[in-house]
Amino acid sequence: GNSVTQMEGPVTLSEEAFLTINCTYTATGYPSLFWYVQYPGEGLQLLLKATKADDKGSNKGFEATYRKETTSFHLEKGSVQVSDSAVYFCALRYQAGTALIFGKGTTLSVSS
Amino acid sequence: NAGVTQTPKFRVLKTGQSMTLLCAQDMNHEYMYWYRQDPGMGLRLIHYSVGEGTTAKGEVPDGYNVSRLKKQNFLLGLESAAPSQTSVYFCASSSGQMGAYEQYFGPGTRLTVT
Numbered sequence: 695g696n697s698v699t700q701m702e703g704p705v706t707l708s709e710e711a712f713l714t715i716n717c718t719y720t721a722t723g724y725p726s727l728f729w730y731v732q733y734p735g736e737g738l739q740l741l742l743k744a745t746k747a748d749d750k751g752s753n754k755g756f757e758a759t760y761r762k763e764t765t766s767f768h769l770e771k772g773s774v775q776v777s778d779s780a781v782y783f784c785a786l787r788y789q790a791g792t793a794l795i796f797g798k799g800t801t802l803s804v805s806s
Numbered sequence: 807n808a809g810v811t812q813t814p815k816f817r818v819l820k821t822g823q824s825m826t827l828l829c830a831q832d833m834n835h836e837y838m839y840w841y842r843q844d845p846g847m848g849l850r851l852i853h854y855s856v857g858e859g860t861t862a863k864g865e866v867p868d869g870y871n872v873s874r875l876k877k878q879n880f881l882l883g884l885e886s887a888a889p890s891q892t893s894v895y896f897c898a899s900s901s902g903q904m905g906a907y908e909q910y911f912g913p914g915t916r917l918t919v920t
Contacts (some may be wrong), residue, residue: 698888726907737896737911777835783848787907793839794909795863795896800847 696721700784700797701805707774707804715769715800717758725786727751727760728735728769732781741769741782774804808832810912812897818918827882827915829897837900838880839864839909840872842893849896850920855880887919 719725726745730738733794742751747762756771767784781801785794810831819825829838836857841849851864855874869891871883880899884891894916898909 730911737913738898739911740908743908746820793851794849796848796850798846 695781696725696786696788696795698784698786698795698797700800702798703801705800705802707802709776709804709806710773710806713769713771713774713778713802715782715784716800717767717769717797719765719767719784719786721765721786721788723788724762725788727758727768728785728787729756729758729767730783730785730796732783732799734780738783774802776804776806778802781806808911810899810910810913812915814915815913816916818920819884820920821888823849823887824883824885825887825917826884827895827917828896829880829882829899829912830878831880831897831899831910832878833899833901833910834877835901835910836877838874839898839900840865840870840880840882841896841898842866843896843914844893852882852895888915889919891917892919893917 697720728743729741731741732738742753744751744760750759758769781799783799784797838855839854840852850866853872855861858877861872873881894914897912900909
């Protein structure tokens with residue numbers, strides 16, 4: 695079946711450190727891939743997305759590239775800030791309009 | 807636009823009580839979803855709707871019912887609450903038109919069943 699696996703947290707970094715959160719997926723066909731972010735006490739917000747192989751999604755300094763050959767969509771940021779502390783969810787949608795399938799989430803904590 | 811709103815924000819129920827969670831969206835989206843979020847489990851789909859008057863089961867539908875009488879509203883009901891239903895519930899909506907199909911999430915409802 696379709697599933698998403700992301701690295702377990704928590705991930706603890708100092709400000710300005712490099713961030714990578716790994717995400718791999720299993721899916722039939724050509725899914726769309728997403729990263730959502732959840733700040734404390736809030737709902738999920740779309741961070742970035744990619745809809746086909748080799749697409750790169752980017753937003754707020756975060757990037758992720760859709761790698762079909764490795765079935766991966768790793769999230770990266772070159773220099774994290776304290777304000778990036780949140781839970782990050784990788785997700786896929788295998789068919790237009792269907793519900794998202796989420797990974798379990800990775801908690802990021804950035805200290806100054 | 808308010809986007810996706812959920813009421814109530816918090817609720818405490820006793821085992822066996824019933825309640826309804828309301829989700830409303832003002833973006834004219836066709837698709838609406840109910841998820842629950844539990845520690846270490848990510849978000850899991852409870853029920854969803856692809857249009858007014860239609861509903862379908864998701865991954866964890868047992869103990870819940872839903873209704874979509876109006877396009878903008880999606881109700882989640884618990885007929886007889888159980889402690890296992892203690893969770894944070896999120897509603898989401900998305901456009902059924904060709905395009906991004908981004909899902910927009912509400913702020914969540916924190917439910918505790920004692």
